[in-house]
Each structure stands twice: as structure tokens, then as C-alpha cells.
Amino acid sequence: MEDLTFHHTTNRRASGDRRLAIVGVVASGNLEVLAERVLPDNHCQVEIRTAAEGFREVWTAVIDDFVERYAPGGLKLSINDGGARPDTVMLRLAQAVSVMEEQQ
Amino acid sequence: MNWQRHREEHLARIKAGSALAKGKIVEARDATRLLEAVVRPGDRVCLEGDNQKQADLLSSALLAVDRTKVNNLHMVQSGVVLPSHLDLFDHGIAKRLDYAYSGPQSARIAKMLFGGKIELGAVHTYLELFARYFIDLTPNVALIAAVSADRDGNLYTGPNTEDTPTVVEATAFKDGVVIAQVNEIVDRIPRVDIPGDRIDFVVEADKPFFVEPLFTRDPGAITETQILTAMMAIKGIYAPYGVKRLNHGIGFSTAAIELLLPTFADKLGLKGKIASHFALNPHPALIPAIESGWVQQIHSFGSEVGMDDYIRARPDVYFTGADGSLRSNRAFSQVAGLYACDMFIGSTLQIDLDGNSSTITTQRIAGFGGAPNMGSDPRGRRHPSEPWLQAGKEADPDIPAPLRRGRKLVVQIGETFGEKNVPLFVEKLDALALAEKLKLDLAPVMIYGDDVTHIVTEEGIANLLLCRDSREREQAIRGVAGYTDVGRARDKKMVQHLRERGVIRRPEDLGIDLLDVDRNLLAARSIKDLVRWSGGLYSPPSKFRNW
Numbered sequence: 137m138e139d140l141t142f143h144h145t146t147n148r149r150a151s152g153d154r155r156l157a158i159v160g161v162v163a164s165g166n167l168e169v170l171a172e173r174v175l176p177d178n179h180c181q182v183e184i185r186t187a188a189e190g191f192r193e194v195w196t197a198v199i200d201d202f203v204e205r206y207a208p209g210g211l212k213l214s215i216n217d218g219g220a221r222p223d224t225v226m227l228r229l230a231q232a233v234s235v236m237e238e239q240q
Numbered sequence: 241m242n243w244q245r246h247r248e249e250h251l252a253r254i255k256a257g258s259a260l261a262k263g264k265i266v267e268a269r270d271a272t273r274l275l276e277a278v279v280r281p282g283d284r285v286c287l288e289g290d291n292q293k294q295a296d297l298l299s300s301a302l303l304a305v306d307r308t309k310v311n312n313l314h315m316v317q318s319g320v321v322l323p324s325h326l327d328l329f330d331h332g333i334a335k336r337l338d339y340a341y342s343g344p345q346s347a348r349i350a351k352m353l354f355g356g357k358i359e360l361g362a363v364h365t366y367l368e369l370f371a372r373y374f375i376d377l378t379p380n381v382a383l384i385a386a387v388s389a390d391r392d393g394n395l396y397t398g399p400n401t402e403d404t405p406t407v408v409e410a411t412a413f414k415d416g417v418v419i420a421q422v423n424e425i426v427d428r429i430p431r432v433d434i435p436g437d438r439i440d441f442v443v444e445a446d447k448p449f450f451v452e453p454l455f456t457r458d459p460g461a462i463t464e465t466q467i468l469t470a471m472m473a474i475k476g477i478y479a480p481y482g483v484k485r486l487n488h489g490i491g492f493s494t495a496a497i498e499l500l501l502p503t504f505a506d507k508l509g510l511k512g513k514i515a516s517h518f519a520l521n522p523h524p525a526l527i528p529a530i531e532s533g534w535v536q537q538i539h540s541f542g543s544e545v546g547m548d549d550y551i552r553a554r555p556d557v558y559f560t561g562a563d564g565s566l567r568s569n570r571a572f573s574q575v576a577g578l579y580a581c582d583m584f585i586g587s588t589l590q591i592d593l594d595g596n597s598s599t600i601t602t603q604r605i606a607g608f609g610g611a612p613n614m615g616s617d618p619r620g621r622r623h624p625s626e627p628w629l630q631a632g633k634e635a636d637p638d639i640p641a642p643l644r645r646g647r648k649l650v651v652q653i654g655e656t657f658g659e660k661n662v663p664l665f666v667e668k669l670d671a672l673a674l675a676e677k678l679k680l681d682l683a684p685v686m687i688y689g690d691d692v693t694h695i696v697t698e699e700g701i702a703n704l705l706l707c708r709d710s711r712e713r714e715q716a717i718r719g720v721a722g723y724t725d726v727g728r729a730r731d732k733k734m735v736q737h738l739r740e741r742g743v744i745r746r747p748e749d750l751g752i753d754l755l756d757v758d759r760n761l762l763a764a765r766s767i768k769d770l771v772r773w774s775g776g777l778y779s780p781p782s783k784f785r786n787w
Contacts, residue, residue, distance in 0.1 A: 188661075194723050221657040222723040223465045223698040230754045 140184040140192060142199045146209035149177035152237035159235060160228040167220040171232040172212045180208045186217035198222045206233045246415040253278040253417050257441055264393045264442050265425065271301035271443050275310065278417050278441075279381050282312045285334075286379040286411065289319035290402040290570065291341060291366075291609065292452050292542045295385035297421045297445040299324045302383065307332055314338070316377045318366055318403055318570075320345050320607070321452065329358050338377055340364045341609040344452070350605045353678060363605070363684055365612045367574045370403070373410035382411035382418045385449040388429050389422040393436035396429035399543035399551065399566035400451055404434060406571045412438035423448045430563035453545035453781045455521045457495035460766045460786075465655050465698045468747065468757045470496035473585065473653055474505050475750045476701045477694055478514040481627040481649060485517040487577045487614045489586020493653045493696075495525040497585070499762040502532035519577035519614075522547040522558065522566065524780070528763035528773045530557055540566060541573040541610065550777035570610075577614045582627040583649035584614040588686060589658065590666050593714045593726070595689030595704055597652055598671040605674070608686055615687040617648045631693060634705040647705065650687065653696040656722030664697070665717065665726035689713075695720055699727070700739075700746045707743060719744045 150173070160168045175181060182199050202208070206229070213232060215225070242248075256277040260270045275298075279285065287302065288295040302310075303324050313334040320326065320342040328334040329352060338361035342349045352358045364372070373379065384407055387398035397404050412418050419441045420434075470493055477483070478497075488494040501515055515529070516536045522544045529535055538558055543551070543566050551558045551566045561567050577584070588597040599606050621628070628646030635647050654664050675683035695702045695717060702716040712734075719735035721727030738744045747754065764770045767784045 193728075197723055197728055219661070221465070221655070221661060223468075223655060223657070224463075227464060227468075227754055227757065234755050 138186050138189045140186070140195055142182045142196070144180045144182075144199070144203040146178055146180050146203060146207045148207045149209040150207070150211050150233060150236055152239060154236045154238050157232055157235040159231045162216050162218050164218050165220055165224070167215055167217040167225060167228055169228045169232040170214040171236050172214075173210050173236065174212050175210050177210045180211055180213070182213045182215065184215045184217060186215070186219070188217070188219040194222055198225050202226060202229050206230060208233050211236065250415040250417065254440055257417070261441055263391060264439065265391065266441050266443050268297060268443055268446055271298065272304045274419065274441060274443070275302055276305050278419070279305070279310045279313070281310065282314070283380040284314045284316050284377060286373070286382045286407050287315060287317050287325065288382070288384040288403065288407060289317045289321045289325055290400070290542065291319055292454055293385050293400040293402050294322055294450040294452075295383050295421050296322060296324070296450045297443065298383035298385075298419065302333065303327050303331065305333060316369070316373070316379055318369055320349060322450070326352060335359055336361055338362055338364065338369065338372070339607060340366050340369045341607040343454075343606050346604040346606040350603055353605065360678070363607050365608050366570055366610045367578065367613045370406045370571050373406065378414045378416065379407070379411045380416050382407050382416060384408065384418065384420050386420050386422045386434070388424050388426050389420060389439070389442045390426060390429050390436070393420070393439035393442055394429055394432045395420055395422065395434040395436070395439060396431055397433040399548055399568060401433055401568045402542040402570045405569060408434050408438050419443065421445045421449065430565065431561040433567070451545055455490055455523050455544045456546070456780065456784055457490070457492055457523075457525055458767055458784060459495070459499055459525065459762055459764045459769065462492050462496050462499070462759070462762060463655075464757050464759065466493045466496045467500070467759065467761060468698050468752070468754070469493050469653055469655065469696050470500050471504055471752050471757070472701055472747060472750055473497055473651065473696050474500060474510070474514075475508065475752060476745055477649065477651060477696070478505070479508065479510055481583070481630055483514050483583045483627050483649065485581045485625070486515065486583040486585065487519045487581050488523070489584075489611070491587035491654070493587055494585055495523070496762070498523060498525040498529055499764055501529040501534050502763045503761050506532070519573050519581055522551055524767075524770050524778055525764070527770050527778060530554065531773050532763075539573050539576050540568040541570045542568045545781045546779045549779060550774050553777050574610050574613050577610065578616070578618050579621055581614070581648070582625055583651060585651040585653055586611060586615065587654045588652055589664070590669050590671075591652060591664055591695065591717065592666055592669050592689070593717055594710070595692040595695065595713065595717060596669060596685050597687045597692070598669045598685050600671040600674055600684045602670050602673055602677070605684070608684070611686050615650045616691045617650065621646070621648070631705055634703070647693060649693050650691050651694045651696060652687070652692055656697045656699060656724050656727060663724035663726070665721040665724045667726065697722060700744050700749075703743050703745070706741065712738065712743070716743050
């Protein structure tokens, strides 16, 4: 197991007013993302607990791109990873932000 | 001067074999003695190992020969598929090998090549090996497989005709000996696939020949990323070029495309405009598209286990005999794929920075099969079509149109990370390391970079036709290589520039949102769904029955 945490400053708040969302499943080659709207509007934190060790560089690149593309300000995203590939990680993160955009 | 040595030798072999036969019929228990009687040391032998159908009884019989009588054989067969095919080399019965495909034996064949157990002629494409059967690798003996025979030796090969007519043509008309194993001997066969005067001996096997279900992909195993790449291929390649005549590889990405035709592609209004004529095995994943009226015609290399009744019921789509069953023919279908298709789309294991691709790794030598023929631009093509002309124009906009060669679309589709997170993109192909290790003149490249026109991954489509030099090409490839080492080493500015020029297109450039990607887009989401679509005519092999 490896734990990784990334802090990013974002230029806008993630839209919507949903407080909490879970997408994905914990399975081999897949992952679960818990999204919580608990941070200041210009801040995003991604916490990763992964079964696959030694991929910090790839995670850094994926999370950088994710924050640049989706500006998820105010969100804390916790990832429980079962060795998912980067494309699956990006897809689940995008899905999590999308669910948070829903109006309650 | 004697000009009939081969005929005399042929007659001597037939005479020796006839001692064991009643007419042409030889009992299965005498098969090994028959081979000892007709096969000579150093013979070129084609032991029919096709992509799917296997002459397994004759293979076992050959393995049991007395090595002092039969040895140093030169095997010339398209498929090295059964363990016994390689046991022949371990036992010293065979020495030299020319072949095309070795899927299931790819790890062992690699070991034996490294260990010097096999003297390798070359790894061919199917069409190339068939061609050499008629020039310099003509078999002295062919050991083939058919469904049934009559007493005159007329053969019914059934849906899996595959390589048989080609092998028999080359052997029988050059004074070689042809021995057929059949599942049964009957008074009247359903149709004559091979005329009896080309067959010397017939052996009735105690069990049906082995057929490998190679083309069945469970829709339940298709990933969201494969769906995304399939959506991009349809919207970014099939639609703009208007590709109607094509060949699909056997991977999950192309299965996803087949399952998106009646749903995603239908919504885009593409029915009748794309994917109507195929050179293709009877893929079960294509059933929903056929049932929805997308597909006009399919010519097949071989058949697929479980598809027989469905094919029988859809003769407007498939090539069938007067008896109703499929007639496949690998040589003709390969020619069709080479000359009559405007596109090949398939997956691979490794792509380098020039776009060369290979399925060879240092542990596995799977051979080529037909992919290099399907996936290459035929320089002898002369008939025009819209996709072919359009591709040619993109590659060479400055040449006057009447003198411009068209281009076949050769598309490599895949996820940036494959099974076990192995990257699809590499700086150097394993095939090169293998060539060095085995001292081969040629590295076993499946598809050369100068034939590839597009690469599709979940990150985007790279159109290599629009690249004007090797640097652009390299960055276009890096630009769709995702988070692999090759992808992360991209020149970001140049990739951005290529995107502005349309050389690279991202999902959002094609109007595809990651969040649109949904397994519900697949016309069938399980094997059971495919059975349902077929009206119960498709009968999947037991290993795919998971309900």
C-alpha cells in the first residue's frame, strides 16, 4: 500500500451544491472516489490510497491534468485504488466532479 | 533425361501407402504406418494447422513415427497451434520450420528458437506463405482435415474450410501426397469442397478435429476506455472518410465498435454510410449490427464456433454453399482484405515512435497471421474509392489528383496501458531485441510505421497522414500516448500545435464527453444478449456460457 496526498490551488469553485458523492468501485483495475465539499473554494485536495506502489510520477501527472481541466475548487477527493490505469482514474475523477455539479 | 521423376516418386509413395488402404480409406490405427510408408526423410510437410481447424489425429500419428524412417522434416504450415506441432521438433522428426502464426504456442516456440531446437526459415503472413507453396516451399506431403469424405475421397470441409483448398492445390498438382483426416466417411457428402481426385488417402478420426474459438469476445469484459476509443474511431475516422469496406481485428476495442454501430453510430445517422462490407470471421459481436440492417456482406477467412446455425439462417450476409453452411477461404479472404477493403483497424502490443508495431515480446513469438496483409497499403491497387482517395490526398496534397495514389486506412486502436499496466507505447520494440538475439535479418514488425495512417487511444486520434516529417510524426504519437513514459516525454507546445492543425484530435474536439461513456451504449452487454439478438441461433461455446 502507498498513500499519496496532493494539494492544489484552483481558480474557481466546483459548481453545484452537492456535499458528497461516491463513484466507482474498489476492484482490481478500478477505483472508488469519495468527493466531499469541505475545503475553501480555491483549494482542492486529492488523497490516494493505492495497492500499486511506485507510481507517484504518474499520479502527479494525472492529478495535475485533472485539476487543470476540471477546476475542482472546494473539493476533497479521496481515492481508494485497486491498481486502476491512469485513463480510468481520470474518468472516475471526472464522473465524481460531474455528480457534485448536480443541484440538490 | 527423365522429366517425370516426381511423378514416379509420387506413384511409388502411393503404392507403398496403398498396401495399408482399402481404396483410399485407411484405418485410424494404421495412420502412423501410412505416414512411415509415404513420408521420406527431409520432406517438406504441410501439417494442416490453420488459424482454427487442426489436423490433430494426423499430427499425433506423425509424432509416433519411427524416427529412423522419418526425420529431418521441413514443416511448412501456417499455424503452429497444437503442442504436438512442437513436439515433432523435440523428438527430432522435424528440423526446419516456415510458418505464419503460433498464438497458443508463442511462449514455447520462443524458447525452442532460442534453444536452437528449431531451424527457422521465416515467419510469414498467411498470404505470403501460401504464395511460397507455389514457388519454392511446395509440400511433398500435405496432412489435412475435413468434416466428411465419401469413398472416392471427395471432401466436405464444412464452415472451417480455411486453408485447405490452397494447401491441396499446391500439393496435389505438383505430385505431392495428400492425406485427409475426416470426422466421418459417408455415402454422400453435403457439398464437394475438395474434389476426390486430389486426395490420395482418407483416415476416419475417432473424434472431431479440434477447432479453436478465436473470435468470440464477451461484451461483459469491454471496458469504458475501450468504449471511449470505439466512439472516437467511429466519429473521427469511420464517419469522415465514409468507410464502407473494411476488416476488423479481433480485440475488444473493435468488438466495442461492432456493438456501438446499432446505438451510438445509428444516432449519428451513419447507417448505410459506414461499415457495410467486411472481410471478417463471423464475429458474434457483429450480430446486433447485422440484425439492425447495417451489414450487407461478409466474406470470411474461417468460421467461428457456435455461429453455424446463425450463418445458415443469414445467407444474404454470408457466403454459403448449396448445402447452406458457410464457405470460408483464408487465401481469398486475405486477398479481399488486402485489395478490396479501404480500412484495417486492429490492436497491437507495442508501438514505437515511428509508428512501427509488433505483437512480439522477448518471451513470446506469436507470428503474424494475416495482420500485415490487412494492415498494409497495397501498392498494386488501381481502383478508386472515396476513403482511399481522401487518405491519399491528405498524405500528398500537392500531387495532381489523377496521378495521386490513394492510401488504405491502417488504424491501430488501443488503450495506452494494456493488460497488467504494460504500456502500449515504447521507445524501442522488443522485436528488435529478439532479432538481435536470434540473429535475424529482419525484426518481426507486424505493421510498418509508413503503412499506419491513424493511431487511436483514449487520449485522442493521431492522423499520421497529415504529418510532414519524422519529428511531427513522433510528437503526434507521443501526443496520444497518455501517461506512458513516451506520452509524458512529449513536447507540449508542438503537440498543442498539432492539435490546432487537426493532426491530433481529442475526445472534446470530436464532441465526445468523457461522461457520455457508458456501458449502456453497447447493443449487447453480455454473451446472453448476443444469443437473444440472434433469436437463439447463436450457440456460444461452453466457456462463454456464464449464466
